[in-house]
Amino acid sequence: MSQPLLELQRLLVGQRSMTGRVVAINGGMAKVATSGGIVEVASEAGIQPGDRVTVKDGRAVKVQGATDAPVFYV
Numbered sequence: 473m474s475q476p477l478l479e480l481q482r483l484l485v486g487q488r489s490m491t492g493r494v495v496a497i498n499g500g501m502a503k504v505a506t507s508g509g510i511v512e513v514a515s516e517a518g519i520q521p522g523d524r525v526t527v528k529d530g531r532a533v534k535v536q537g538a539t540d541a542p543v544f545y546v
């Protein structure tokens with residue numbers, strides 16, 4: 473389902489990325505709490521409420537946490 477108001481807002485603001493936390497998932501849409509307020513965007517598979525995500529181009533992508541990052545000892 474198209475959301476013209478959100479699409480217009482995205483076009484006016486420009487293509488920038490922001491980070492936030494997922495507060496709810498409904499179907500393929502995620503509500504993300506950001507510093508600018510809550511945005512509703514499409515989400516990739518596997519995103520759960522509480523996950524940190526980056527919102528870019530109208531899509532939520534999970535941010536790799538510190539526990540998932542490889543550790544290299546030199």
